[in-house]
Amino acid sequence: MRRYAVVGTGARARVHVAAVERYGVLVGLADPNPVRIAAHNRLLAAPVPAYRAADFTTMLAEQSVDVAVVTTVDRHHAHYVVAALEAGCDVITEKPMTTDPEGAAAVADAVARTGRRVDVAFNYRYHPVHERVAGLLAGGVVGRVGSVHFEWFLDVRHGADYFRRWHRDKASSGGLLVHKSTHHFDLVNWWLGAAPVSAYAQGSLFFYGEESGKRHGRHRDYARVHGSPEADGDPFALHLAEDGWLRELYLDAEPEDGYRRDQNPFAPGVTIEDDLAVLVRYDTGASMTYHLTAYSPKEGYRVVFNGDAGRLELEVVETSWVSGQHAAGEPGWVRLTAQPLFGRASELPTEHGGGHHLADQRMTAQLYGPPIPDPLGRRADHTDGIRSLLTGFAANRSLTTGQPVAVADLL
Secondary structure, three states, X not given: OOEEEEEOOOOOHHHHHHXXXXXXXXXXXXXXXXXXXXXXXXXXXXXXXXXXXXXXXXXXXXXXXXXXXXXXXXXXXXXXXXXXXXXXXXXXEEOOOOOOHHHHHHHHHHHHHHOOOEEEEOHHHHOHHHHHHHHHHHOOOOOOEEEEEEEEEEEOOHHHHOOOOHHHOHHHHOOHHHHOHHHHHHHHHHHHOOOEEEEEEEEEOXXXXXXXXXXXXXXXXOOEOOOOHHHOOOOOOOOHHHOHHHHHHHHXXXXXXXXXXXXXXXXXXXXXXXXXXXXXXXOOOOEEEEEEEEEEOOEEEEEEEEEOOEEEEEEEXXXXXXEOOEEEOOOOEEEEEEEEOOOOOEEOOOOOOOHHHHHHHHXXXXXXXXXXXXXXXXXXXXXXXXXXXXXXXXXXXXXXXOOOEEHHHOO
């Protein structure tokens, strides 16, 4: 069985640690914060050696690691990916693979030099709905695709969470166009068998942040929730002490590094956008109009493919409305509709249930388990990781310059 070590022991690491427990051998955990490592070790049948993140390569050597799993803050991904490749390991990394063009180039160079493999954890490819769309497009349901319209809306529970955490700092996350939208851009690349050529973007911090919060009257004068009476009754407040896992992983770990997981999304320090529009051109000749809204009353997305043989429409509602930190309202639903030219529209059967959990199960079975058939090409390597980022990189630069940006100018 292959030997795995994980660097970065936040909440997302648990998905990968559980998969290694099932399919491989976990031999080490690394993180700047030993309290977080201890939280993960507590859940293991047998605790594994703990290392400081600065001793990552020491861990790889001492534990004879075959595969390094990278689940750190986004801005550090490329550093650990390259270090692991140079140490002779294969790598599984959470998305985004990096946050800037320099990191993408460094990973590509390291793969070429070492011949090792990098897998990027794009769990959205493994959702049954997305697999169904991939199969239909590959089967020619709309013919050649000329344009895509993609709208993603994060509700005020999920969307606000990016503005409480380190993600609110664009230097750490690359902004939502890199951290979040890389999922969506990868789906379109995968569905179309295409790569982006150029992007033009407009966006703003419209809803979150101190200035916007004061404008629409939701700003409260506190920096973080824990210990702040001003946060009582605030529907945007995350109470870490009320969740055992979050308390152990973050609140109890604060004395080690000072990281606050429960910041006020309307406090100063937000440097990412929450409302973003992008126009993308692909090497197939297709175009995409994309919009991300991070302050919606409901959670879901819609994507439309227009082709020379018809139209395919996917609409997904994951949460119809939210109340504070808890989802409420009607269960989610999905509608997939195909309409040929000169023909009536028909709704196509598809599986919806499972969400992230089911997609994670399918993804980790392929990444960590024995070989399984993959006719849709769901498994994503470093090339897919770079292609997913090129749209976000170009769009971020376009936000700065106000001009369309050619992908060829980035790398």
